[in-house]
Amino acid sequence: MSYSRYRIPRERRLAEGFTEPAEVAETRHEIRIAMALAKAVYDRRTQLGLTRAELADRAGLTQAEVSRIEGSDTVPTLPRLARLAKALDATLDITLDGDGTHAGFTTPQEAV
Template sequence: MSAGHHTSWKIPEAHRADPAYVEAGAAIALGQAVYDRRMALEIDQGTLAERTGISLADIERIEGGGTAPTFPLLRVLAAALDAKLDVSVDVEDTRVAFTPHTA
């Protein structure tokens, strides 16, 4: 069984008070984690769009770090990627991990 993919975004001290910077970092970490898990499953963005029921453009935006998804969308992504999603948010960093479900 392969290990989960973990992505971390460390916030430089100079930007810790900037909510926009913090949110952007979290979106980038999530986008990278979605991309990594999709690659591990060997599926393309179109297949992920079909599995989630959202548009290909939205998948591209998520993977590019251009959006901060809602909790319902995070649940849909986790189900479509056949994985558990763990997100840890702290003052200095955001960690995102998709852990594959066991067979």
């Protein structure tokens, strides 16, 4: 099943002037935020060569919690985000504005 199969009809409706209900748009935005964070955590963990269990041990979380974060099933609290960043030896950068959402980790070497 291809993602484009769903994207194209939606884009066609939007081009014809169809607007999503506000709550649908808000839910879509929240999902994008969770997915951006999930991708950032996964990318940094794999860059370091850590398993989910190893990251969980470093961050004081359970392996299931790390799995839910990487699966964008949950968005952790700020204290947990701080522990994740420390466990991943990086600074977590999150940009939330209008339609754009970005989450990524910056290492001390990259900041220089």
